[in-house]
Amino acid sequence: MDIDQQGDLGEGSSTNRGIVSPGEIITSSKEYMRGHGTYVDEEQVVSSLSGTIERVNKLVSVKALKQRYTPEVGDLVIGRIVEVGSMRWRVDANARQDAVLMLSSVNLPGGVQRRKIESDALKMREFLAEGDLLVAEVQAFFGDGAMSLHTRSLKYGKLRNGQLLSVSPRLIRRLKSHFHHIPPPCGPSGVDIILGLNGLIWVSVGTSVESREGGEGFDAEGVYSNKNDDITPEGRQAISSIASIIKILAMYNIPLSDILISSAYEWLSSQREDDEDGISAEMGKRMVEDLTGVQVTAAA
Amino acid sequence: MASSRLEILNDGGLRHDARRPYELRSLSLELSTHPNADGSSTVSQGLTTVSASVFGPREPKQRAGSVHDKASVVVEVGVAPWAGAREVRRTRGDKRLLEIAAAIRQTFEPVIMTHLYPRSEIAVHIQVISADGGILPTAINATTLALVDAGISLIDYVTSLSLGLHLTQPLLDLSAPEEADLPTLVVAALPSGKVTLAQMETRLHVDRFEEMLTLGVEGCGVLKTEMDRVVKDRTTRVVERMDKVIQGRITGD
Numbered sequence: 001m002d003i004d005q006q007g008d009l010g011e012g013s014s015t016n017r018g019i020v021s022p023g024e025i026i027t028s029s030k031e032y033m034r035g036h037g038t039y040v041d042e043e044q045v046v047s048s049l050s051g052t053i054e055r056v057n058k059l060v061s062v063k064a065l066k067q068r069y070t071p072e073v074g075d076l077v078i079g080r081i082v083e084v085g086s087m088r089w090r091v092d093a094n095a096r097q098d099a100v101l102m103l104s105s106v107n108l109p110g111g112v113q114r115r116k117i118e119s120d121a122l123k124m125r126e127f128l129a130e131g132d133l134l135v136a137e138v139q140a141f142f143g144d145g146a147m148s149l150h151t152r153s154l155k156y157g158k159l160r161n162g163q164l165l166s167v168s169p170r171l172i173r174r175l176k177s178h179f180h181h182i183p184p185p186c187g188p189s190g191v192d193i194i195l196g197l198n199g200l201i202w203v204s205v206g207t208s209v210e211s212r213e214g215g216e217g218f219d220a221e222g223v224y225s226n227k228n229d230d231i232t233p234e235g236r237q238a239i240s241s242i243a244s245i246i247k248i249l250a251m252y253n254i255p256l257s258d259i260l261i262s263s264a265y266e267w268l269s270s271q272r273e274d275d276e277d278g279i280s281a282e283m284g285k286r287m288v289e290d291l292t293g294v295q296v297t298a299a300a
Numbered sequence: 301m302a303s304s305r306l307e308i309l310n311d312g313g314l315r316h317d318a319r320r321p322y323e324l325r326s327l328s329l330e331l332s333t334h335p336n337a338d339g340s341s342t343v344s345q346g347l348t349t350v351s352a353s354v355f356g357p358r359e360p361k362q363r364a365g366s367v368h369d370k371a372s373v374v375v376e377v378g379v380a381p382w383a384g385a386r387e388v389r390r391t392r393g394d395k396r397l398l399e400i401a402a403a404i405r406q407t408f409e410p411v412i413m414t415h416l417y418p419r420s421e422i423a424v425h426i427q428v429i430s431a432d433g434g435i436l437p438t439a440i441n442a443t444t445l446a447l448v449d450a451g452i453s454l455i456d457y458v459t460s461l462s463l464g465l466h467l468t469q470p471l472l473d474l475s476a477p478e479e480a481d482l483p484t485l486v487v488a489a490l491p492s493g494k495v496t497l498a499q500m501e502t503r504l505h506v507d508r509f510e511e512m513l514t515l516g517v518e519g520c521g522v523l524k525t526e527m528d529r530v531v532k533d534r535t536t537r538v539v540e541r542m543d544k545v546i547q548g549r550i551t552g553d
Contacts, residue, residue, distance in 0.1 A: 019532060019535050019536050019539060021448070021457075021528050021531050021532055021535070022448060022453075022454040022455070022456055022457055023454070023455065023456030023457055023490070023491060023492075037453065039413065039453075039455070048413055048453035048454055048455065049448075049451055049453055049454075050448050050449075050451075050531050050532075050535050051451070051535060051539075052535075052539055064451030065451065065534075065535050065538055065539070066332075066338075066339070066449065066450070066451050067450070067451030068338060068356070068357060068358070068450075068451070092359070096356075096357040096358065096359075096417055096420045097358075097359050097419055097420055098359040144368070144418055144419050145418055145419070146419070252541070253538050253541055253542055254541075254542075254545050255542060255545060255546060292544070292545045293544075294541055294544045294545055
């Protein structure tokens with residue numbers, strides 16, 4: 001595959017987008033620089049992955065179809081605590097290595113700017129214990145490439161009242177916001193969705209705007225609570241419908257966005273009977289076709 | 301011995317399953333067959349079916365397994381109870397299985413670009429679903445596909461094939477009865493012709509070895525073409541679909 005003959009990459013239609021597999025020569029290394037997913041062998045830039053060629057000026061990289069999450073500073077991720085250590089938690093965030101959440105980069109109850117003292121270190125397991133889920137932002141990287149997280153915002157922190165989903169990280173693109181709220185009639189108080197860039201998605205019972213951003217009705221004590229609120233059966237059903245929609249879209253490799261998910265919910269409520277729950281395979285397929293205009297034959 | 305009654309090559313120059321000496325068994329390659337793995341594949345060569353799942357690069361399950369500047373490769377091999385593998389016992393920790401696992405690890409360690417994934421672990425789980433000779437080569441082929449599926453950087457495809465020698469006639473891609481009767485060579489090679497594995501358990505005349513090795517590398521090339529076709533097909537299909545959806549959304553359809 002010769003990159004020079006392809007015209008403008010990225011903009012062109014899918015047919016002329018360069019698709020390469022491992023060991024395939026992309027171009028000469030004299031004119032181009034090698035990026036991720038490539039290596040240089042005998043003055044040739046060679047692909048080491050199966051995916052599409054991405055080019056920025058003279059930098060050539062290959063983006064794999066499916067890959068573990070590669071973190072970047074500022075990314076929003078969802079993770080699970082795997083270990084409580086000294087002044088730090090280890091978090092499994094679906095990346096190549098476990099992430100680290102320092103005690104100094106979390107908000108503790110009772111004052112945002114409070115200093116962390118020794119007694120806080122002893123109570124760490126009361127805040128976040130093994131198995132707890134949290135949403136956080138990538139703060140920095142350590143020398144060995146492991147990421148350090150922070151939850152120093154009222155939007156971040158422990159997760160409850162919902163359901164975790166796991167999709168391919170490629171399906172979640174960087175957006176202005178990764179917190180979405182689907183308003184009622186989707187459940188009595190709507191449904192909140194957090195799209196983590198590491199491919200984990202949290203679907204939970206809806207909250208009001210104020211309580212989400214720390215205004216009126218923000219429950220400061222409830223931040224580290226381990227108890228779910230009472231969720232009505234309708235609320236539960238809404239959560240599970242949204243979760244099924246996300247699963248179906250992910251199954252057909254459709255990149256996710258809040259607009260797509262809410263229009264899928266509308267489509268679903270207009271199509272199915274009141275007492276019907278769950279989505280049949282046939283219906284899921286029809287949903288994807290109607291919403292995206294793409295003919296899907298089989299899940300790839 | 302029951303198998304000694306087997307006629308390796310009949311008068312018509314055909315093998316017991318009606319193949320010619322250089323004919324490979326029917327090949328089937330499937331990608332992403334395991335929903336929870338980072339990458340997976342199922343490969344059938346004739347009646348041998350092996351599925352491979354790759355997990356990682358991930359945090360090593362055992363702290364001791366982490367290497368500070370590269371990824372460690374961990375391979376585990378299991379045989380399904382119904383696989384019909386007479387030559388290997390099914391218990392974990394069986395010597396034959398450990399040997400297969402070690403051979404796979406040694407084959408892939410130089411091919412995976414492990415320096416890109418420091419302090420992490422790439423776990424390969426092999427499950428033999430049905431066995432009819434050539435477990436190791438089929439497992440290597442399945443592992444290659446699973447690694448490609450997982451988006452792990454590889455120098456190139458690794459493909460593998462078993463060969464036997466009947467009198468002076470080399471035979472490609474042995475089935476179980478042939479494997480029991482003939483001196484067997486397992487070759488794994490990169491398309492460039494670089495051999496990453498050559499394993500033999502029986503003695504072979506040195507004059508024949510070179511011929512067999514060349515032939516094996518050539519056969520590996522054929523398998524690579526087939527693998528590349530399957531991988532490209534899948535990649536093209538998925539990329540096209542994702543492009544269509546994104547473009548459709550921009551134009552507001």
